[in-house]
Amino acid sequence: MSPSRTQKTAPAGDLFSAPPGHDDAARRVPPVDGIRVGIGGWTYAPWRDNFYPKGLVQRRELEYASRELSSIEINGTFYSAQKPATYAKWAAETPDSFVFSLKAPGRITQSGALARNIKAAQAFVDGGLAEFGTRLGPILWQLAPSRVFDRDDVAAFLDGLPRELEGRALRHVLEVRNDSFRDPDYLRLARERKVATVYTDSDEYPSLADITGDFVYARLMRSRADVSTGYADAELDAWAARARAWAGGGDPTDLPHVGGVGEAGARPREVYLYFISAAKARNPAAAMALLQRLGAR
Template sequence: MAGKTKAGWIRVGIGGWTYAPWRGPFYPPGLPHRRELEHAGRHLTSIEVNGTYYGAQKPESFARWREETPDDFVFALKGPRFATNRRVLAEAGESVERFLTGGLLELGDKLGPVNWQLAPTKPFQAEDFAAFLALLPGEAGGRALRHAVEVRHPTFRHPEAVAIARERGVAIVVAGDSDYPQIADPTAPFVYARIMGTSPDHPEGYAPAALDAWTARAKAWAGGGVPDDLERVAPSPAGRAVPRDVFLYVISGHKVRNPAAAMAIIGRLGR
């Protein structure tokens, strides 16, 4: 069900799967809560797990999530706040290691990117930012890891921040329809986008034209291109377009509509 273009995979989903107002609009009446992830897995192609931001999860939980979702499903995980909500990011090594050795490899092939979300009050400091990204290993337990960093302070709209992320192969999360700074410069072999503009005014969260636009952007990224209608900070490096996997999550906004928006984009990808 994941959208496979001639280029990279495009996976689209929501943040988490436990949200009472989704019972009815998204989850069928009477569906047991324990089967909500199974249902979400049949209609979406990825989920960003927010619970890992707030606390450690048991290895058995990761294994259960793996078993309850389709073979081509992928989970993105939020890195723990203990690593990112600190004045000096370079001091987060122990928290990063504890998280990466805490059972997430039980997801197997369903382990997607890790989103390290920085506090909105954390400004760009080149040396500290570079030191933090250096703490993020390219593999754990023999499995390749992909890292994204969600920067939310306007000072990160700086060419040096883009250059540092690009040197480490870490994706800067693209903030869509949001008050957070938009940095749509591809800096990794994949793209991670979080779109936050769903509204109660539309049954599918977004107007059809907006859903078309996000679908087109996802396809452009997957084909190795760069959408020309999003804000970038630095020139794109010269060279041949290389296909990328894309992870797009409908987050925040009018949350009750987020599954509908994600499914609408998935439907458009299949056309």
Template sequence: MTHVPIRVGIGGWTYEPWRGSFYPPKWPIKRELEYASRHVSAIEVNGTFYSSFKPATFAAWRETTPDGFVFALKASRYCVTRKVLAEAGESIARFVGQGIVELGDKLGPLLWQFAATRRFDPDDIAAFLQLLPRTHEGIALRHAVHVRHDSFLVPEFVALCRAAGVAIVYAASADYPAIGDVSGDFAYVRLEDAREDEPAGYAPAALDRWADAARTLAAGGTPDTFPCVAPGRAPAVPRDTFVFMINGAKVRAPHAAMALIERLGAEPQR
């Protein structure tokens, strides 16, 4: 596998407005993953939140995409929408055991996204984080949690994630709080405020700033622009960094990703 310390991607690959704007005219729908995976270096899969897939499907995704490409999988809703997260063990095992290991070295982080209404309950969150498996069938698993309620803006939450080795998603959103503390051995960034009136979703200066932030994270630092809630910083060691263009003006997401990749000088393999 080609090591690409900073991967930049989009959410999914099936989106009708991308046909003719990102995908070439008359490009076959069944080949959209093939095309997308050669223009961005990662994809966050939202479909795994709503339903399970067969092992053969994950194997097909692996075979369709080039070396160095990575999928981040959003965890099943049955794991993260329940009232008591500490009771999610069976659902977590079902999600992890559906065949995701068929992705092999193209299996990226597992994204555990909480509802915007979920408040921080330290005991429940601590128990949930301990349920997240480190490996499955010999494949290492990496976990990122995406929280969207102000009650998580406390040092105790960061401490729990650091103790569990789980990354906290940094989400740049106009609607939800951002937590810039690094807590895992990789960084996961979601850029959620693209604008349709910008051809690349973001103004050139904004893309320059995000490129600088991604480089800082990959080098082991924390960008000065990231708001942190816990004292101290994570160890300054190089880390894999994932940046996804999500929501906002979704029609611009592929162009935003490609523009950021160009700034980082990390063109995906063709």
């Protein structure tokens, strides 16, 4: 699934040429029991020293990263939506099994009443996301830390989110960053709308492991620069066990919940885990180490 050591040190133009008799389609990291693992973005200068092969041209970084990981969260769309041709280009550079998640524009979620931005949310979805085709994964709506839980406003926003795009069901996930969302009423609301809630593994923001949608989305923010894989072996083992539990319909009891463990019921789920921020230079190594534990590499 991964390029060989010889390929990694080959000239940039030859990095992704399949050896004779081998199918380049095998050069990918498929999901394992519905579990996908990745990082935020693919353009970061320090990764050119510890993730990307020496000499790899920048325009091929997505091509390479998408064959080492099973998903990437696109953060650039938080700052501005891209042109449809750009989305199409990104999709074309990745294997068939690869999936992107997209962070919706902050201008929609970071200020003002959410309910007033429903048309903007629809415009973002209609602005070219169909170009991703089957590579379109969850759409992440990140709220500002200052936004307190307003049931009516959140309900109106979730009710207004588009549910389909050219015949394909859309998956939405909400990242809440204010302690006021530690409220059973929020859990009921999100479950009624079948919108997932991010599990944010961070001391800065509230961490809710309560399952509110039909998939699980975790953003892991504790990588450390002094650990080559970002996380210690025992920590990666624990995340592998949690990912398997979520995928199998379980609800890890060692993570913080607002409601009761298992309230969402037990059924198989897709799982998306992203190593985000913290010691960012270590995040690709953390993702690949977790994929190895899951048997994807």
